[in-house]
Amino acid sequence: MRLNRPATTRQASVKINEDGFMYYPMNPTSKEHWAPNPAVRNAHGTMVPLSANSPWSTALGPTHFSWMFQKESPENWPKVTAPDIWFCYRTNPSISFWDTKEVVKRIAEFPFIVAFAYSYDETNHMADVLLPECTDFESTQLIRVGGSKFIEQFWDHEGFALRQPAVKPHGDTRDFTEIATELAVRAGLLEDYNKAINRGSACVSLRTDNYDFSLDTTQRHSVDTIWDRTCQAASAELSNGRDSDGLGWYKEHGLRTRPISRLSWYLFPELKKQGIRFEMPFQERLYRVGLELGNRLHERGIKWWDTQLCEYGGLPKVHDFPGIWEQETIKQGGSFKEFPFWLITSRSMQYAWGSNVGVQLMDEVAGNLRGHKGVVINSGKAKELGIADGDLIEVHSYTGKTQGPAILSQGIRPDTLLMMGQFDHWATPYAKDLKAPSMNSLIAMSMALTDSTGSGADLARVGVKRLGAAS
Amino acid sequence: MTRYIMTADLRRCIGCQTCTASCRQTNATPPDVQWRSVIDVESGEYPDVRRSFIPVGCQHCGDPPCMHVCPTTATYQRDDGLVEIDYDKCIGCGYCAVACPYQARHITHRVSFAYGDTPMASEEARLDPRRTSVATKCTFCMDRVDAAKVNGLTPGVDPEVTPACVNSCIAGVLAFGDKQDPDSNVSKLLAETQHFRMHEELGTDPGFYYIWDKK
Numbered sequence: 001m002r003l004n005r006p007a008t009t010r011q012a013s014v015k016i017n018e019d020g021f022m023y024y025p026m027n028p029t030s031k032e033h034w035a036p037n038p039a040v041r042n043a044h045g046t047m048v049p050l051s052a053n054s055p056w057s058t059a060l061g062p063t064h065f066s067w068m069f070q071k072e073s074p075e076n077w078p079k080v081t082a083p084d085i086w087f088c089y090r091t092n093p094s095i096s097f098w099d100t101k102e103v104v105k106r107i108a109e110f111p112f113i114v115a116f117a118y119s120y121d122e123t124n125h126m127a128d129v130l131l132p133e134c135t136d137f138e139s140t141q142l143i144r145v146g147g148s149k150f151i152e153q154f155w156d157h158e159g160f161a162l163r164q165p166a167v168k169p170h171g172d173t174r175d176f177t178e179i180a181t182e183l184a185v186r187a188g189l190l191e192d193y194n195k196a197i198n199r200g201s202a203c204v205s206l207r208t209d210n211y212d213f214s215l216d217t218t219q220r221h222s223v224d225t226i227w228d229r230t231c232q233a234a235s236a237e238l239s240n241g242r243d244s245d246g247l248g249w250y251k252e253h254g255l256r257t258r259p260i261s262r263l264s265w266y267l268f269p270e271l272k273k274q275g276i277r278f279e280m281p282f283q284e285r286l287y288r289v290g291l292e293l294g295n296r297l298h299e300r301g302i303k304w305w306d307t308q309l310c311e312y313g314g315l316p317k318v319h320d321f322p323g324i325w326e327q328e329t330i331k332q333g334g335s336f337k338e339f340p341f342w343l344i345t346s347r348s349m350q351y352a353w354g355s356n357v358g359v360q361l362m363d364e365v366a367g368n369l370r371g372h373k374g375v376v377i378n379s380g381k382a383k384e385l386g387i388a389d390g391d392l393i394e395v396h397s398y399t400g401k402t403q404g405p406a407i408l409s410q411g412i413r414p415d416t417l418l419m420m421g422q423f424d425h426w427a428t429p430y431a432k433d434l435k436a437p438s439m440n441s442l443i444a445m446s447m448a449l450t451d452s453t454g455s456g457a458d459l460a461r462v463g464v465k466r467l468g469a470a471s
Numbered sequence: 472m473t474r475y476i477m478t479a480d481l482r483r484c485i486g487c488q489t490c491t492a493s494c495r496q497t498n499a500t501p502p503d504v505q506w507r508s509v510i511d512v513e514s515g516e517y518p519d520v521r522r523s524f525i526p527v528g529c530q531h532c533g534d535p536p537c538m539h540v541c542p543t544t545a546t547y548q549r550d551d552g553l554v555e556i557d558y559d560k561c562i563g564c565g566y567c568a569v570a571c572p573y574q575a576r577h578i579t580h581r582v583s584f585a586y587g588d589t590p591m592a593s594e595e596a597r598l599d600p601r602r603t604s605v606a607t608k609c610t611f612c613m614d615r616v617d618a619a620k621v622n623g624l625t626p627g628v629d630p631e632v633t634p635a636c637v638n639s640c641i642a643g644v645l646a647f648g649d650k651q652d653p654d655s656n657v658s659k660l661l662a663e664t665q666h667f668r669m670h671e672e673l674g675t676d677p678g679f680y681y682i683w684d685k686k
Contacts, residue, residue, distance in 0.1 A: 170592070349487050364502060365491045369486055
């Protein structure tokens with residue numbers, strides 16, 4: 001994943017660095033420019049040079065620092081405070097994080113929470129203000145599709161697609177754009193809000209050298225006007241200013257694209273065009289950045305990131321990754337005899353990281369696939385333990401326990417369990433009644449299990465106990 | 472004579488269940504009634520194990536056992552190969568469900584909704600009381616196929632007259648068309664691949680072909 005700006009085109013992010021290699025916007029580690037006091041709670045700009053400075057960067061730093069450090073700041077680290085106001089938009093960290101019980105406790109300390117919501121859930125349960133939002137089937141948005149943006153590089157076209165209401169909104173829900181505009185008006189931010197839309201925060205810049213569909217920044221605009229201007233700008237962008245088809249055109253046609261060259265799938269042609277030296281010595285820069293970061297932290301007496309600093313190497317070294325989890329298990333008082341299995345997870349298309357679990361249809365079709373409703377265990381190993389298919393089993397780690405039906409499978413290692421569900425639902429309608437086993441109860445939120453990018457893994461050493469026969 | 476069939480390229484299926492969801496929505500079937508679904512099959516023993524995803528449903532057999540056992544002639548076969556059910560004649564005896572080797576038939580004796588006793592607006596609007604206590608199954612989206620006769624479009628080629636599961640497939644697994652037309656997409660697919668039909672040995676002449684390799 002490329003984190004450089006602009007996010008919409010990888011090629012435009014390719015620039016030459018002063019050393020002749022490709023520029024990468026490492027967060028600064030020099031004495032002059034390092035930021036010792038993090039501007040955001042996960043401290044990615046301070047601790048993780050590689051996370052860069054794109055809108056995605058905050059999501060890729062050590063997000064669990066926010067929760068861990070709020071409870072207890074590490075040595076020589078600025079105190080992490082709760083946000084004055086916390087806006088929560090289409091995310092549910094109360095069920096989708098490591099050690100969710102701990103996360104819920106920290107959220108409960110927040111003084112004021114504003115949540116956008118189309119359903120009651122475990123996080124907006126704690127909201128002081130709830131803003132009922134339409135679903136995607138009831139609201140409008142223009143979305144970039146295809147192209148060479150940072151994730152999907154294998155399109156033959158680029159352009160824009162319109163999401164438009166298929167049904168009328170239910171209840172007292174509103175289009176997100178309407179809610180955002182109303183908030184801007186009430187908070188006295190209308191002019192800045194309109195300026196942000198003009199700059200392209202909604203999808204595409206409304207004013208460039210080629211065209212101008214910008215909004216009057218002093219006026220409040222309707223949902224349709226905002227998206228009509230956005231559609232016009234999108235048409236102009238794709239036609240180099242020639243066309244200006246608006247919302248009505250997109251409502252009829254759905255999407256507008258233009259072909260792109262397959263050369264734009266790859267960075268190499270752009271590197272060659274700009275005469276940029278090729279990649280390999282890049283690791284030397286990483287080594288230097290790691291040393292610099294270590295110097296900055298040590299100057300402030302911070303030693304608790306030293307293990308992570310070891311990962312900044314000139315050439316990749318062999319790491320004993322399983323050993324990291326094994327050593328931590330022993331350090332926490334566990335043993336391999338007590339926790340003989342590895343517990344892993346796998347992504348589920350149907351559950352979409354937890355957001356679809358409360359949709360009956362998605363839960364139903366997920367049931368067609370092995371593993372969604374329980375704990376997958378090797379058939380031979382299960383037989384050794386006296387566990388039959390469907391038996392209720394308990395899975396426990398040093399952080400907690402969960403339970404669910406055993407799903408016997410030949411296609412898994414005898415020393416490994418697979419748990420597809422990672423969701424501790426207790427409020428979301430429908431999902432809360434599924435009583436699915438949750439891996440989140442078994443995963444620690446821990447500095448020892450954090451790598452130098454601030455990331456970790458859904459992984460734990462666990463034990464298994466049969467609780468009873470299939471019901 | 473037309474014989475509409477469906478093909479599933481097992482090399483491409485990833486078990487996403489988009490066809491299942493699409494069918495459920497298009498045909499407004501109640502919870503747990505899946506006219507199209509994809510089964511998840513494990514074969515072999517550790518460590519030599521394979522996992523296969525297999526789309527299943529009514530095979531629209533050339534010699535359908537469900538039709539032969541139907542005491543009221545509710546189940547019938549059309550000239551274009553589609554096996555259909557006349558809900559007016561069906562008495563819900565279930566003989567067809569027992570006779571079908573593909574477990575493709577469903578009978579529900581009470582109305583049910585996704586979230587308890589209160590239907591969603593979409594469920595309420597599309598509730599078809601004729602479907603209670605009768606046999607139901609995949610129709611190959613009969614209404615779409617029939618629309619082709621009126622608008623001159625080609626099933627399997629034009630999305631408007633193609634079964635919803637085929638349209639929705641994100642991996643190009645499913646195809647639909649006329650097997651008797653040598654130029655149809657399904658005829659070409661079958662000509663260039665190795666394939667099998669499920670329980671073919673039972674003599675049902677299924678209209679669902681599973682592609683597993685090139686020739």
